[in-house]
Ligand SMILES: [Zn+2]
């Protein structure tokens with residue numbers, strides 16, 4: 001079988017590998033599609049220590065061999081996988097809070113991922129899909145679960161006013177899912193003109209603002225105005241987070257979903273004076289992942305509209321280059337395996 005590996009900085013390679021086996025608590029999955037994530041681009045850009053790693057953690061496929069789980073799974077069952085790989089022994093793991101295990105970076109980061117024809121998944125994390133959910137959409141359940149877990153952790157309330165910074169896939173999903181959960185007003189801010197246009201076309205946000213323009217900020221920042229109840233950062237960038245701190249109301253909340261590999265300087269007086277509540281969010285609980293599946297299957301959220309392209313394994317390298325340039329209108333690109 002073939003798999004997509006990091007070869008070196010900004011370089012991917014397709015390699016022949018042995019097909020893994022079911023057994024040892026694992027179920028063999030024939031991978032249908034796997035999404036390309038911002039974190040994959042991070043690893044590709046900064047590949048030191050990750051050479052030889054198979055990428056991929058947002059995927060769906062069908063059971064090829066259920067191994068010793070034949071009572072619950074049959075060959076051909078459509079499935080997706082919660083891509084956690086917790087250590088199992090730390091304090092968090094012992095309490096069942098696997099998503100915050102700090103000894104693991106997960107599938108496609110700390111251990112080989114699923115951009116390959118077959119993937120042997122830890123049976124505990126395999127989820128059978130409802131009939132109403134297609135395999136392509138199901139590959140987007142993982143990023144949707146990231147967003148859902150964040151919004152639920154931040155205790156989003158009906159009619160809340162929400163500002164989202166960053167209109168990449170996670171920011172766009174945040175606008176969509178916040179609305180589905182009952183947010184009253186959602187604004188998106190973004191620097192990249194191509195992404196601003198893309199966010200307007202998708203149409204979930206009530207307003208889409210240019211992050212580097214100031215006119216729109218004044219009414220929200222004014223103590224007499226209507227600051228946001230919740231600010232969601234999907235950028236990991238200091239200017240965006242400090243702007244968010246300016247625009248939340250007193251006792252407003254800040255949800256951090258954006259990844260930054262370096263420390264970010266924050267104006268902490270803004271947090272103090274507003275009594276802002278800062279919520280970090282990592283991965284998802286299994287419960288929230290299952291809820292993301294249920295929301296998508298019930299059509300309360302629409303994941304299909306975020307799929308902008310389907311490519312083959314051979315097109316991965318050029319697609320990583322184009323996604324990294326920030327000049328494409330792509331939201332989520334799926335790599336289709338097995339020629340399907
Ligand atoms: Zn991801």
Ligand SMILES: [Zn+2]
Pocket residue numbers: 086087088089090091092093101102103
């Ligand atoms: Zn652990």
